[in-house]
Amino acid sequence: MSPRVWRIGVAGLGTVGGGLLQFLSERPDFAPAGGRAVITGVTARSRSRPRSIDISAIPWFDDPVALATSPDIDLFVELVGGSDGPAKAAVEAALKAGKPVVTANKALIAEHGAELAALAETAGVPLLFEAAVMGGTPAVKMLREAMVGDDVVGVAGILNGTCNFILSEMEQRGASFADVLSEAQRMGYAEADPTMDVGGFDAAHKVTILAALAFGCAPNYAAAEIEGIDQVDLLDIRLARDLGYRIRLIASADRTADGVAVRVHPSLVAQGHPLAETRGALNALFIEGTRIGRIFIQGPGAGAGPTAAAVAADIADVMTLPVRPVFQRPAGDLKPFVAVAPTRRVGKAYLRLLVKDQPGVIAAVSETLAECGVSIDSFLQKPVEDAGGVPIVLTTHAIAESVLTDAINRIEKLPAVLERPRLLRIARI
Amino acid sequence: MSPRVWRIGVAGLGTVGGGLLQFLSERPDFAPAGGRAVITGVTARSRSRPRSIDISAIPWFDDPVALATSPDIDLFVELVGGSDGPAKAAVEAALKAGKPVVTANKALIAEHGAELAALAETAGVPLLFEAAVMGGTPAVKMLREAMVGDDVVGVAGILNGTCNFILSEMEQRGASFADVLSEAQRMGYAEADPTMDVGGFDAAHKVTILAALAFGCAPNYAAAEIEGIDQVDLLDIRLARDLGYRIRLIASADRTADGVAVRVHPSLVAQGHPLAETRGALNALFIEGTRIGRIFIQGPGAGAGPTAAAVAADIADVMTLPVRPVFQRPAGDLKPFVAVAPTRRVGKAYLRLLVKDQPGVIAAVSETLAECGVSIDSFLQKPVEDAGGVPIVLTTHAIAESVLTDAINRIEKLPAVLERPRLLRIARI
Numbered sequence: 001m002s003p004r005v006w007r008i009g010v011a012g013l014g015t016v017g018g019g020l021l022q023f024l025s026e027r028p029d030f031a032p033a034g035g036r037a038v039i040t041g042v043t044a045r046s047r048s049r050p051r052s053i054d055i056s057a058i059p060w061f062d063d064p065v066a067l068a069t070s071p072d073i074d075l076f077v078e079l080v081g082g083s084d085g086p087a088k089a090a091v092e093a094a095l096k097a098g099k100p101v102v103t104a105n106k107a108l109i110a111e112h113g114a115e116l117a118a119l120a121e122t123a124g125v126p127l128l129f130e131a132a133v134m135g136g137t138p139a140v141k142m143l144r145e146a147m148v149g150d151d152v153v154g155v156a157g158i159l160n161g162t163c164n165f166i167l168s169e170m171e172q173r174g175a176s177f178a179d180v181l182s183e184a185q186r187m188g189y190a191e192a193d194p195t196m197d198v199g200g201f202d203a204a205h206k207v208t209i210l211a212a213l214a215f216g217c218a219p220n221y222a223a224a225e226i227e228g229i230d231q232v233d234l235l236d237i238r239l240a241r242d243l244g245y246r247i248r249l250i251a252s253a254d255r256t257a258d259g260v261a262v263r264v265h266p267s268l269v270a271q272g273h274p275l276a277e278t279r280g281a282l283n284a285l286f287i288e289g290t291r292i293g294r295i296f297i298q299g300p301g302a303g304a305g306p307t308a309a310a311v312a313a314d315i316a317d318v319m320t321l322p323v324r325p326v327f328q329r330p331a332g333d334l335k336p337f338v339a340v341a342p343t344r345r346v347g348k349a350y351l352r353l354l355v356k357d358q359p360g361v362i363a364a365v366s367e368t369l370a371e372c373g374v375s376i377d378s379f380l381q382k383p384v385e386d387a388g389g390v391p392i393v394l395t396t397h398a399i400a401e402s403v404l405t406d407a408i409n410r411i412e413k414l415p416a417v418l419e420r421p422r423l424l425r426i427a428r429i
Numbered sequence: 430m431s432p433r434v435w436r437i438g439v440a441g442l443g444t445v446g447g448g449l450l451q452f453l454s455e456r457p458d459f460a461p462a463g464g465r466a467v468i469t470g471v472t473a474r475s476r477s478r479p480r481s482i483d484i485s486a487i488p489w490f491d492d493p494v495a496l497a498t499s500p501d502i503d504l505f506v507e508l509v510g511g512s513d514g515p516a517k518a519a520v521e522a523a524l525k526a527g528k529p530v531v532t533a534n535k536a537l538i539a540e541h542g543a544e545l546a547a548l549a550e551t552a553g554v555p556l557l558f559e560a561a562v563m564g565g566t567p568a569v570k571m572l573r574e575a576m577v578g579d580d581v582v583g584v585a586g587i588l589n590g591t592c593n594f595i596l597s598e599m600e601q602r603g604a605s606f607a608d609v610l611s612e613a614q615r616m617g618y619a620e621a622d623p624t625m626d627v628g629g630f631d632a633a634h635k636v637t638i639l640a641a642l643a644f645g646c647a648p649n650y651a652a653a654e655i656e657g658i659d660q661v662d663l664l665d666i667r668l669a670r671d672l673g674y675r676i677r678l679i680a681s682a683d684r685t686a687d688g689v690a691v692r693v694h695p696s697l698v699a700q701g702h703p704l705a706e707t708r709g710a711l712n713a714l715f716i717e718g719t720r721i722g723r724i725f726i727q728g729p730g731a732g733a734g735p736t737a738a739a740v741a742a743d744i745a746d747v748m749t750l751p752v753r754p755v756f757q758r759p760a761g762d763l764k765p766f767v768a769v770a771p772t773r774r775v776g777k778a779y780l781r782l783l784v785k786d787q788p789g790v791i792a793a794v795s796e797t798l799a800e801c802g803v804s805i806d807s808f809l810q811k812p813v814e815d816a817g818g819v820p821i822v823l824t825t826h827a828i829a830e831s832v833l834t835d836a837i838n839r840i841e842k843l844p845a846v847l848e849r850p851r852l853l854r855i856a857r858i
Contacts, residue, residue, distance in 0.1 A: 023578060023720070032577060033752040034759065130575070136721035138575035146559070146567035148461060149452060149741025150734075274703065274727075291452070291734035292565035298703075298725040305579075305720035312578025320751040323462040330463065 012079030019308025136306025137299030150289035157285030259338030441508030448737030565735025566728030579718035586714030640682035688767030
């Protein structure tokens with residue numbers, strides 16, 4: 001029998017945890033499946049830190065594991081964060097104690113999802129993580145539940161709002177990465193240590209989870225190919241715009257005959273494409289299935305309101321008692337994750353060179369490309385002030401990455417070429 | 430206990446029913462919650478009609494009600510269609526017999542949803558209808574499950590692919606409504622009797638269902654304000670384009686202090702807006718919540734593959750045994766649907782006049798508008814060949830519909846005005 005009152009333990013009282021307490025206090029009518037949700041225990045790094053919500057009446061736990069296993073809770077909500085440490089210990093302890101878990105922790109699920117799914121299914125309890133990907137936009141539920149009548153072949157989208165905000169601002173204001181980043185940090189849009197976001201790791205965690213849900217394979221964060229936006233030059237944003245593109249950090253997962261490819265790359269997206277038109281801190285995702293075709297969803301990827309709403313939706317889902325595997329298929333039946341070798345990937349590319357202003361350079365570059373078997377789609381040479389040379393931009397037809405890398409290595413050695421050519425992928429979506 | 434094998438009865442073997450049989454034959458690994466789905470009975474208008482799937486091995490029923498109540502089925506799938514008649518009788522019979530029901534029937538749910546929800550909840554069985562709205566794009570699941578941690582204040586979108594195809598083609602090819610409609614009929618994109626689609630009734634059924642899910646109120650199709658696209662002139666599509674808009678059939682549901690407003694109108698949407706850029710037979714929807722902000726989803730709204738995938742996802746959902754009310758809140762607890770009077774609605778409008786080519790017309794029109802208290806936002810007079818007069822287009826600032834109607838009535842009586850002014854709403858989304 002399901003309890004009519006669900007006693008909830010919340011670990012972590014930051015933005016999301018505070019938003020959840022706020023939601024439950026504002027919505028006394030929140031009664032999924034006729035039950036009530038009551039917070040009966042909290043834990044956080046500091047008990048005394050000033051908070052917008054009064055927690056003095058809620059039992060306090062110093063130790064997340066003690067909260068997770070307390071006989072006074074029926075459901076454990078983990079909002080501590082981090083792939084290991086207290087978050088992992090507490091989630092494991094809760095599942096072993098037979099308690100359903102709701103978490104917003106993308107790193108934990110991406111790096112330890114398969115073992116946690118096995119624990120959850122052994123205990124026969126749900127492990128839900130809607131808030132881990134796209135905040136309030138229900139990408140997880142869509143893939144886990146709404147797409148089971150289809151075979152998903154790929155997902156691609158914008159999963160990190162901080163990167164999208166920075167790229168949008170760089171383009172709109174003509175400011176450098178470093179300038180926009182420090183402003184974003186001042187405004188609270190970027191962390192003091194921005195590595196997880198701008199390095200592409202946060203997006204990689206998220207798309208690793210989506211790949212597992214989409215393809216029924218074990219999440220494999222180690223197999224993700226990750227490139228962040230910290231190397232994106234304003235020059236490339238401008239040249240890409242002249243060619244009809246915008247630069248976006250595209251996270252994608254594709255199922256091919258060779259296996260699964262999970263990638264995060266700054267990529268060119270044609271202007272007018274919904275991902276190119278996704279601006280600021282928004283997130284967006286295309287899901288492609290063999291029967292349904294393409295579905296697009298777009299919405300907020302972070303923030304107290306949206307993320308807490310996603311956590312609350314998961315709590316409601318636990319209260320409705322579904323019997324559902326964590327990642328589309330039972331944990332014991334997850335397909336092995338066969339990674340496609342990066343060199344085997346085929347796609348269109350943008351190459352930007354910086355060359356000396358002298359005759360014969362274009363001929364030398366195009367001969368080298370022809371020798372390597374790279375076919376050019378478009379070519380743009382444009383004088384840019386203060387670029388330290390003459391930029392040449394070319395886009396290629398679809399080509400294997402191994403061929404492209406070979407061509408880049410050879411072009412770099414040409415005497416008139418001033419630096420290693422800059423490679424950006426052109427998104428296939 | 431849940432049966433390990435779910436015996437499914439399917440009523441209706443048209444596009445969607447055929448697609449469902451196809452899916453289940455292609456996917457022997459379809460095993461939600463560890464169960465298997467097996468078709469153990471079918472019924473349709475004709476047993477002998479040629480079909481792409483061989484049904485000779487499946488027990489045949491002449492009567493949908495007999496199938497719905499057969500002891501040989503655990504789950505009834507209704508794909509017959511129609512708000513009354515055999516579809517309604519069979520769904521009622523199945524629910525009364527304690528069998529879960531999955532349906533794609535928007536008319537049935539929009540017109541009889543509250544009483545069917547009560548039957549389902551009395552029997553303690555699910556009644557699911559993902560395929561009724563937006564085909565394979567999971568709008569129903571999003572509103573019913575993913576948005577329960579938020580308070581939805583409005584939805585607005587394109588819910589009828591036939592209308593969107595016709596409007597897109599009219600604009601792109603400069604063809605009249607009648608010409609594009611007959612071509613769409615030849616290509617199978619529009620029914621022989623297109624009234625349900627082009628009259629806006631299909632979109633109204635769908636948005637009635639979305640309103641119930643979004644606001645937890647009983648579906649009230651009778652309260653929907655409905656205007657189709659059959660009166661949209663190519664002239665207006667062209668003039669709207671000159672003003673920076675496209676015309677789309679927008680279905681919306683809004684929760685206001687006065688009550689709920691459910692409307693279907695051909696409306697102007699600014700170029701570049703995701704709904705203006707939704708072309709052809711695609712469907713798209715904005716969902717706005719107080720916490721999450723805005724979520725946008727876009728995808729196929731019809732077709733065998735997408736719609737059958739939605740039905741299969743609902744079957745999977747039944748097999749996971751959730752305990753969930755049909756429309757967000759228990760049937761006995763649905764809020765009464767308080768409709769906002771159409772005259773109280775406030776919004777911007779597009780008015781197109783056809784006037785005699787003589788001096789003083791513009792003065793007369795603008796004086797009349799000023800007297801009525803209508804404030805003009807933009808004004809366009811443009812000679813158009815064969816229009817039978819001089820078209821004048823104006824857009825207004827936000828204004829109550831009652832004021833607007835009064836102004837239209839008075840303008841119609843001006844001596845230089847050749848016909849009743851044409852009113853189109855400017856979408857607020």
